[in-house]
Each structure stands twice: as C-alpha cells, then as structure tokens.
Amino acid sequence: MKTHALTLLIALQASMVFAAPNTMRVDYYHTGNAKEERFSMDRVVLEPLPWPGNPARPIDTTNRGTYFFRVVDAAAGTVLYSRGFSSIYGEWETTAEAKALDRTFSESLRFPAPDKPVRVVVQKRDARNVFRDIWSVAVDPADKFVLRNTEADAGPLITLHRSGDPAQKLDLLILGDGYTARERAKFERDARRLAATLLATSPFKERQSDINIWGLSPAAAQSGISRPSQGIYRRSPVGATYDAFDSERYVLTFENKAFRDIAANAPYDVVEILTNSATYGGGGIYGLYSTVAADSV
Numbered sequence: 001m002k003t004h005a006l007t008l009l010i011a012l013q014a015s016m017v018f019a020a021p022n023t024m025r026v027d028y029y030h031t032g033n034a035k036e037e038r039f040s041m042d043r044v045v046l047e048p049l050p051w052p053g054n055p056a057r058p059i060d061t062t063n064r065g066t067y068f069f070r071v072v073d074a075a076a077g078t079v080l081y082s083r084g085f086s087s088i089y090g091e092w093e094t095t096a097e098a099k100a101l102d103r104t105f106s107e108s109l110r111f112p113a114p115d116k117p118v119r120v121v122v123q124k125r126d127a128r129n130v131f132r133d134i135w136s137v138a139v140d141p142a143d144k145f146v147l148r149n150t151e152a153d154a155g156p157l158i159t160l161h162r163s164g165d166p167a168q169k170l171d172l173l174i175l176g177d178g179y180t181a182r183e184r185a186k187f188e189r190d191a192r193r194l195a196a197t198l199l200a201t202s203p204f205k206e207r208q209s210d211i212n213i214w215g216l217s218p219a220a221a222q223s224g225i226s227r228p229s230q231g232i233y234r235r236s237p238v239g240a241t242y243d244a245f246d247s248e249r250y251v252l253t254f255e256n257k258a259f260r261d262i263a264a265n266a267p268y269d270v271v272e273i274l275t276n277s278a279t280y281g282g283g284g285i286y287g288l289y290s291t292v293a294a295d296s297v
Contacts, residue, residue: 020050020167022113023264024146026120026139027257030089030105034098037089039122039135042106045147045260051112052166052267058082058112065286066090067124068131069109074117074138081111085287088252095245106256114141151264152237158188158215160195161208166267169212172198173268175289176217177238177253178225178276187217190274190294214266225251225275237262240275240291249281251291259289 027042058081060068065084072079089105092098109120117140123131140146163169174194176187195213198204204211218237226234226241229248239255242248253259253273263271271289275281277296284290 020052020055020112021115023047023049023051024111024113024139024141025260025264026109026137027260028107028109028137030087030107031102032089032093032098033102034093037093037134039137041137042257043147044139044143044145045150045264046113046141047110047264048149048151049264049267050167052171052269053112055112055167060084067122069123070121071111071114072119072121073114074119080114080118083109083111083287085109086285087288088254088285091285092245097245105254108256108260114139116141150261152218152258152261154216154218154237154262154265155184157266158191158217160191160215161199161211161213163209163212166212169210170207171212171214171267171269173263173266173271174213174215175238175259175263175266175271175273176215176276177240177273178220178223178234178236179217180221180223181219183223183276184217184219187274187276188215190276191215191217194272194274194292194294212267214268216262216266218262220276224277227277227279238273240273242277242279242281244283249279250283251275251281251293252283252285253289253291 025045029040029042031038060083066086068084070079071081087107119136119138121136122134124134126132174191179187199208220236222234224234225236228243238259239253240251242251244250244252273289273291275293277293280296282292
C-alpha cells in the first residue's frame with residue numbers, strides 16, 4: 001500500500017512539474033500612417049486553456065515575418081519566448097489610404113504565461129531588413145488587472161482530426177463565421193470537407209500524425225458575412241468581411257478581440273476562418289490567420 005501511495009505521489013508531482021503553462025495574451029493598439037506608427041497597451045488576458053505550443057521550441061529561429069516579439073525575463077534578461085509575425089497594420093501602412101490618414105488596429109501577442117514579471121519587446125524590420133526594437137511593455141502575471149473569463153461563447157469544440165497532445169502537435173483551428181445556430185450542421189460538414197482536403201494534400205498528407213484539427217462555430221444572428229461592395233452588412237461573431245482594403249475578394253476580420261476571445265475556446269497554433277459564403281474570396285496574414293469561403297468553386 002505504501003509503495004502504491006508513493007508511486008501515485010511521484011506521478012502527481014511529475015504531472016505538476018511538467019504541466020503545460022497557461023496561455024497569456026497581450027492585446028494592444030497599433031496606430032499610425034505611412035510614415036509613423038505607435039503602440040499602446042489595451043489589456044493582458046489569461047486564456048482558459050493551457051499553452052498549446054511545443055515547450056521544446058520556445059525560440060523562433062525562422063527569421064520570418066515583418067515583426068518579431070520577445071518575452072524577456074525582467075530580472076535576468078533572458079529570452080523566454082519569441083515569434084515572428086505579420087499584421088494587418090503592416091499591410092495597411094503600404095496602402096494609399098495610409099498616406100492620407102491615421103488608423104488604429106487591435107492586435108495581440110500570445111505566449112506561454114510566465115510565472116514572474118517579464119518585458120514584451122516588439123521589433124520591426126528596418127530598411128536593411130534587420131529587426132529593431134520599436135515598442136516594449138512590462139507584464140506582471142500577478143497583477144490583479146490581468147483579465148480572466150474573457151472567452152466568448154463559441155459553442156462546443158468539435159474534434160475534426162486528433163493525433164495527440166496539443167503541446168506535441170500542430171493545432172489548426174477551423175473557425176466558422178456567418179453560420180447561424182440552425183446552420184451548425186452545415187459548418188461541421190464544411191469543416192470536415194476542408195480538413196479532408198488538407199489532409200489529402202502534401203505535405204500535410206504525410207504529416208497527419210503531427211496535426212490536430214479543431215472546429216468552432218459561434219452562432220451568428222444572420223447567415224453569411226459582410227460584403228460592402230454589394231451593400232451586404234452582417235454583424236457576424238468573428239467579423240469577417242469581403243472588400244478588405246477596398247479589394248473586392250479580400251476577406252479579413254478587423255475585429256481582433258472578438259476573434260481572439262472566440263478562438264480562446266480551442267487549442268490553436270494556426271487559424272483558418274471558414275466563412276459561410278459562396279463568393280470566391282479569402283486572404284491571410286502570416287502568423288495571424290487565413291480565410292476562405294466555404295462554398296466558392
């Protein structure tokens with residue numbers, strides 16, 4: 001009996017030691033124009049699910065993306081986590097509109113929740129393609145203003161393809177937008193069709209055992225998404241819309257916090273927003289999400 005109890009105690013201690021950390025998110029505002037940009041803190045959020053990323057690969061060495069961020073131990077100065085990314089702002093600043101006015105975009109950085117104060121440092125490539133610091137903010141995980149319970153109702157999580165522990169797999173979230181409660185079954189059919197197509201295509205076909213695919217479909221009040229060029233406007237949960245940057249078939253969402261609070265109901269590394277629409281269209285931003293119309297042919 002004593003031996004059995006000791007074994008259970010050791011197993012419990014091991015599970016506590018190696019348990020995945022929580023997921024932390026810094027939401028901030030990115031403001032500017034074609035010549036200058038500024039950042040300001042919005043909120044720090046502790047998401048409800050454990051960090052889904054690979055704990056053995058906290059540092060990004062790929063040198064991809066327009067931007068790069070590091071989570072740095074405030075006391076020791078060591079880098080705990082880093083990732084390259086791109087942003088909607090980074091694309092918008094190249095448009096003609098950015099030469100005429102300022103705009104503000106909501107953006108987010110997600111990382112394993114630290115157990116001590118950190119500094120989050122954002123960098124951007126300069127004219128010589130070298131990352132330079134452009135903003136930093138202190139984050140204390142013990143701060144009473146770190147928000148919890150911010151996730152939005154997205155309905156039950158659907159397992160479309162599971163090959164193992166999220167911490168050891170690439171987790172793809174297929175996030176439906178513009179599906180009413182009555183169209184939930186349609187979303188599941190559409191999502192399974194998309195997942196099957198992906199897993200039948202190289203290199204994903206050969207790496208099926210390394211991938212998890214999840215589905216979420218928050219109920220929309222109306223079927224479909226906005227298409228301003230056709231006079232169609234919808235208050236869809238994720239906020240996906242055609243005509244992004246006045247490009248008729250370009251589909252993005254500018255409702256970052258709504259998107260993030262819904263996606264927080266699933267473990268994810270990458271997101272595909274699947275819109276309940278038939279018009280050909282889509283898009284994507286590196287490290288953020290991609291979009292596709294469910295019924296386009």
